[in-house]
Each structure stands twice: as structure tokens, then as C-alpha cells.
Amino acid sequence: MTTTLWSDRARWELALLGVDAALADEVLAEVREHCADSGERPEQAFGEPADFAAGIAADRMPLADRANRDRSGTTVFEAWSAVMASAALVTILAGAALWLWNGLLVPLTPAGLAGIPILYAALLCLLYAVVVARPLGKPRTVVPAGIATAVLVVLAACAFVLLPREAVASMPAPVLLAAGVLLAWWAFARRSTTRVIAGVEGAGEWLVELRGLLEGRHDVARDRADDLVRETAQHLRACGRPPREEFGPVDEYAVTLAHQHPAAPVWWRRETTRRWLLVGLAAGFVASAVFGGQPTWYVVIAVALLIGSGWLLARGLRGA
Amino acid sequence: MVSGADPSASWLRGTLELAVAAVLAEADLHGYAVVQRLAELGLGTVRGGALYPVLGRMETAGLVEAEWVAGQGGPGRKTYRLTPAGRARLDQEAGLWRDFSAAMDRLLTVRKDGTGR
Numbered sequence: 001m002t003t004t005l006w007s008d009r010a011r012w013e014l015a016l017l018g019v020d021a022a023l024a025d026e027v028l029a030e031v032r033e034h035c036a037d038s039g040e041r042p043e044q045a046f047g048e049p050a051d052f053a054a055g056i057a058a059d060r061m062p063l064a065d066r067a068n069r070d071r072s073g074t075t076v077f078e079a080w081s082a083v084m085a086s087a088a089l090v091t092i093l094a095g096a097a098l099w100l101w102n103g104l105l106v107p108l109t110p111a112g113l114a115g116i117p118i119l120y121a122a123l124l125c126l127l128y129a130v131v132v133a134r135p136l137g138k139p140r141t142v143v144p145a146g147i148a149t150a151v152l153v154v155l156a157a158c159a160f161v162l163l164p165r166e167a168v169a170s171m172p173a174p175v176l177l178a179a180g181v182l183l184a185w186w187a188f189a190r191r192s193t194t195r196v197i198a199g200v201e202g203a204g205e206w207l208v209e210l211r212g213l214l215e216g217r218h219d220v221a222r223d224r225a226d227d228l229v230r231e232t233a234q235h236l237r238a239c240g241r242p243p244r245e246e247f248g249p250v251d252e253y254a255v256t257l258a259h260q261h262p263a264a265p266v267w268w269r270r271e272t273t274r275r276w277l278l279v280g281l282a283a284g285f286v287a288s289a290v291f292g293g294q295p296t297w298y299v300v301i302a303v304a305l306l307i308g309s310g311w312l313l314a315r316g317l318r319g320a
Numbered sequence: 321m322v323s324g325a326d327p328s329a330s331w332l333r334g335t336l337e338l339a340v341a342a343v344l345a346e347a348d349l350h351g352y353a354v355v356q357r358l359a360e361l362g363l364g365t366v367r368g369g370a371l372y373p374v375l376g377r378m379e380t381a382g383l384v385e386a387e388w389v390a391g392q393g394g395p396g397r398k399t400y401r402l403t404p405a406g407r408a409r410l411d412q413e414a415g416l417w418r419d420f421s422a423a424m425d426r427l428l429t430v431r432k433d434g435t436g437r
Contacts, residue, residue, distance in 0.1 A: 227388075228372070231351060231398045235368045238352035247369035256369070260376030 003035055006042040006049055013053035017073035019061060027056050058259065067251040070135045070217045071263055077192045079135045083127040084187035088180045090123060095176030104174075107167035115159035122152035130268055137209060137254075139216035206243040207233055209250045218258030219265040228257060275313040282306040332363055336374050338417060339363060341402060341410040344384060350397040351375060375400060383409055 001009075007028050014024045031042055031052075038045065046052045057066065057073070068075050098106045129145035207229050214225040236243055247253040267273055282305040288294075289302040332339065343349065343357045354375075355366050378384045383406035388396045402410065 227398070228376070231372065232368065234350070234397055235352050235372070239355070239368065246367055248367075253369050256373045257376055260373050261380055 001041070001043055003032065003042055007031065010042075010046075010049035010052050013050045014056060017053055017057040017061075018065065018069050018075070019053070019057055023056070023060060027060070063252050063255070064249075067249070067255045069255075071219055071265070072269075074135055075192070076132070076135050079132045081187050081190075082131050083124065084183060086127055086131075087120070087124060088184035088187055090120075091180030091183060092177055093180075095173055095178075095180055098176065099173035102173065104172055105170040106173050106176075108169045108171055109163075109165045109167055111160050111163040111165045113168075114163055115156045118152050118156040118159060122149050122156060125149040125152060134216035134219075134266070134269065137212035137216045137251075139212060139222075203233075203236055203243050206250050207236075210254055213251060213254035214258050218254060219263040219269065220258050220261050221264035224261055224264070228261075272313070272316045275309065275316045278309040279306070279313050282309040329364055332358075332366065333370065335417075336366065336370060337378060338410070338413050340371070340374055340378065341383065341406055342414070344400055344402040345407060345410055348399050348401040350389075350399050354400070378406065382406075 010031070011024055011028060014027075015021075031046055034040070034045055035042055125145050126149045129142045129149065133139060133142045133145060210232065211225055211229045214220040214228060215222055220228070232243075232247065236246060239246055243250070282302070286299070286302040286306050289299045294302075339358060340354055343354050343361075346357070349357065351368065351371055355368070355371060358364070358366050375384065375386075379386055379400075382403060384400045385403050386398050386400050389399045390396045
């Protein structure tokens with residue numbers, strides 16, 4: 001691997017972990033300097049770009065910053081932004097599809113007026129469960145959110161089946177498009193805020209927060225997280241000091257402790273799952289292109305996407 | 321989070337794993353007992369926020385193993401034991417520490433005598 005390619009990959013990995021551009025510039029300049037002086041290649045001296053980036057994040061990022069991120073470098077703010085961006089994308093696509101199928105005015109029916117908002121709420125519940133709950137440090141809310149999603153889907157189905165489907169009014173389709181664009185703008189333009197959990201003082205609340213952060217944000221196995229919290233509680237009883245004085249802010253202690261233990265992410269947070277999903281989507285794209293009688297260039301693009309995603313998956317499985 | 325503003329606090333931070341291994345070589349102990357033993361030895365008060373990440377790292381590396389031992393009427397305690405790999409690492413690092421300590425002593429003695437470069 002050339003120094004430039006290694007540096008580009010390392011910069012990408014650093015960015016994924018939330019290392020800011022100034023620090024990335026500084027450490028990559030150090031790498032270049034070291035390689036120029038020693039004659040070594042970067043992977044000889046510093047290892048794989050991903051491992052190098054993880055080391056830099058652990059050693060040189062401020063602890064408060066690392067405490068705010070999960071193992072993949074995602075903050076709670078970014079997770080919420082992803083939810084909003086997904087909701088925006090769905091709204092925009094729905095607006096565009098309705099415009100194409102129905103023309104400028106979309107008929108509003110009681111079934112649709114009740115069913116679509118319920119379905120939208122189900123989507124938000126699902127996204128919360130999959131994307132936000134664990135980085136937020138609330139892994140125990142995943143199952144209730146999943147159940148709420150299922151209930152809302154059933155309710156939406158009931159609304160679509162049981163309520164009248166005669167139009168009672170109409171709405172211009174661009175309104176939905178505009179709402180989607182507005183939501184997307186809000187998702188990307190709002191300013192980052194850090195959830196204040198460092199101020200948690202009471203031992204009970206502090207330990208509950210620690211447990212949620214270990215398992216949820218930092219992917220420590222549930223049994224291991226329980227074990228660590230039990231031990232921490234035991235230590236607090238023995239020393240008689242408040243948790244913040246003995247262990248520091250709970251989010252900073254959680255990241256310090258968690259990174260001494262192996263990651264055990266749930267299946268939907270594993271990188272290989274994401275790559276399988278990509279392969280599935282690409283395969284669906286190919287199938288729709290082939291069986292939908294699309295032009296050759298369209299099929300070629302779909303097959304190229306499938307090959308690319310398959311290559312990514314193979315790399316991920318080799319590295320796992 | 322090794323308490324105290326004196327420089328020795330940061331020295332202990334850098335050598336905490338070695339110190340913990342040495343204490344566990346004396347006896348199997350739970351976390352707070354390790355803190356107490358280090359304090360008895362004059363190494364200052366180690367906060368839980370510094371100790372348990374080190375114990376976790378040592379457990380993951382197979383240098384210590386932990387077991388919950390039932391307490392007398394109260395909740396159990398997680399007790400740490402040095403493994404054979406941990407003992408071998410301790411022996412190796414103790415030798416390296418003596419070399420390091422001797423080199424440091426030489427440096428400081430030379431500086432005090434004014435015979436250094």
C-alpha cells in the first residue's frame with residue numbers, strides 16, 4: 001500500500017471515529033515524517049489504518065469527546081440526525097411517488113389520513129429502536145420500542161382496511177415534498193448539543209446510567225455489563241464515597257471501562273450485518289432491473305453495485 | 321484518577337498494572353482491598369475510576385481471573401487472582417522495572433553530583 005493510499009484510508013477511519021480534521025492532519029503529518037526518516041512503509045510502522053485510527057482516538061481525543069461516542073464513533077446527536085434524515089427521505093420519496101401516480105393533487109381519504117400518520121409513527125419507533133436507543137444508553141428500551149412498532153403497524157393496517165377509502169379532500173403533492181425537504185434541512189442544519197449526563201450524582205441513578213452506557217453505547221455484553229456494575233456498586237459501598245468523586249463522570253468512566261472489554265454488538269449493529277443488507281438491496285435492484293425490462297445500462301449499473309457490495313461483504317467476512 | 325497532586329500520583333498511574341499484579345501476587349483480593357493494600361504500601365489512594373479499567377484490561381489479557389465469592393450475609397465480592405500468565409508477566413516486568421529504576425537513580429545521582437554532561 002502506498003503512503004498516500006494508507007493516509008487516505010487512515011483519514012477516513014479517523015473521520016468515522018470523530019477525530020477532527022486538525023488532529024487528523026497533525027497525526028498524518030507525523031506518519032509521513034516518520035516514514036520519510038525511517039524508510040518504513042506506514043503499515044510496517046503503524047499497522048492497519050483502522051487500528052491506527054482506533055489508537056489515535058483512544059490516546060489523543062479528549063475523554064469527554066470519546067465518552068459521547070459509541071464504538072463506531074457515532075454520537076447520540078448524529079444518531080438522531082440519521083433518524084430525521086431517514087424520515088425526511090421517506091417523506092420526499094412518498095411525495096414524489098404520489099405526485100407521479102396521482103398528479104398534482106393527492107386525494108385524502110379517512111383511511112389514509114389515519115393510517116399514514118400511524119405508519120409514520122411506526123417508522124420513527126423502529127428507527128429509534130435500531131439507531132438511537134443504544135447510543136443513548138437506553139438498551140432496555142429497544143424491546144418496548146420494537147413492540148410499539150409492531151402495534152402501530154397493525155393499527156395502521158386496521159386503519160387502511162377498515163376506514164372509508166373515498167376522498168374527502170385533496171392536498172397538493174409538493175406539500176409533502178416541501179415537508180420532507182424542510183425535515184432534511186432541520187436534520188443537517190441543527191447544531192450539536194451534548195446530552196448532560198456528567199452531572200448525575202446519586203449512586204443509584206449513576207449505576208443505572210453506567211449500565212445503560214456500557215451495554216448500549218459501548219456494546220459490552222449484557223452479562224459483563226451487569227457484572228461490572230455490580231462490582232462498582234460493591235466498591236462504592238466499601239469506600240463510602242459518592243460515585244462521581246470515586247469514578248468521575250459516568251459517561252467518561254463508562255468509555256474508559258468499556259474499552260478494556262471485548263465488544264459484543266447486537267446483530268443489527270455489526271458491520272457484517274450492514275454489508276449483508278447492502279448486498280440484499282443490490283440483489284433486489286438487479287432483480288428489479290432484469291425482470292422489470294430495464295435498459296442494458298441500468299442492468300449494468302445494478303450488477304456493478306451487486307459486485308461492489310459483494311466485494312465489501314467478502315472483505316468484511318475475511319476480517320471478522 | 322489516582323488521587324493527589326504530587327508527581328508520584330502520575331508515576332503510579334503509569335505503573336498501576338504492575339503494582340496491581342504485585343499486590344495480587346501476595347493474595348487473591350477484591351478491588352477495594354487492592355486499593356487498601358496499595359495505600360498501606362505508601363503508594364497513595366487509587367480511585368475506583370483508575371483501578372477497574374486496569375483490572376478489566378488485565379482480565380481481558382488473561383493476566384488475572386475473577387470470581388464472585390459469596391459474602392457473609394451480604395452481597396458477594398468479585399475477587400481477582402493472578403493467573404500463571406500474569407505471574408510470568410509480573411516476573412518479567414519486575415526485572416525490567418529494576419533496570420529502569422537503576423537507570424533513573426543513576427540519572428538523578430549524576431544530576432545531583434553535577435558530574436553529568
